Amino acid sequence: MIDFFKPTIDWIKEDFKSNPLRCVLEVFAWALSITCSVTMMLTVPTPPLLQLYPLFILQCAIFAWAAWTRKSLGMLANYLLLVSIDSVALARMLT
Numbered sequence: 001m002i003d004f005f006k007p008t009i010d011w012i013k014e015d016f017k018s019n020p021l022r023c024v025l026e027v028f029a030w031a032l033s034i035t036c037s038v039t040m041m042l043t044v045p046t047p048p049l050l051q052l053y054p055l056f057i058l059q060c061a062i063f064a065w066a067a068w069t070r071k072s073l074g075m076l077a078n079y080l081l082l083v084s085i086d087s088v089a090l091a092r093m094l095t
Contacts, residue, residue, distance in 0.1 A: 019069065022065075022066050022069050022070075025062050025065070025066060026062070026063070026066050028062065029058075029059040029060075029062035029063050029066070030059075032055050032058060032059040032062075033059050035055070036052050036055050036056055036059070039052060040052065049089075049093060050090075050093060050094075053086055053089060053090040053093065054090065056082075056086045057083055057086045057087055057090065060079045060082040060083045060086065061079070061083050063075070063079045064076055064079035064080050064083060067079055
């Protein structure tokens, strides 16, 4: 069974060696994403959006930066659009 995961584990090690900061930040952004999603799930129908939107924006900005460093146009465009959408939503909530 371990042989099945070896290519993935090797890829993660290689990714970390190539850019440790990016790898750590991507894991952090992933954890933020999961935390926000679980918080939304547990607090529906009245999620704490004022607290969650800044976290959504932060994790999307981190993923956008990581996509830029990987030269991934599609992912960069996706995360920049999400940062824009969530920023507008947060601004609307604050006014």
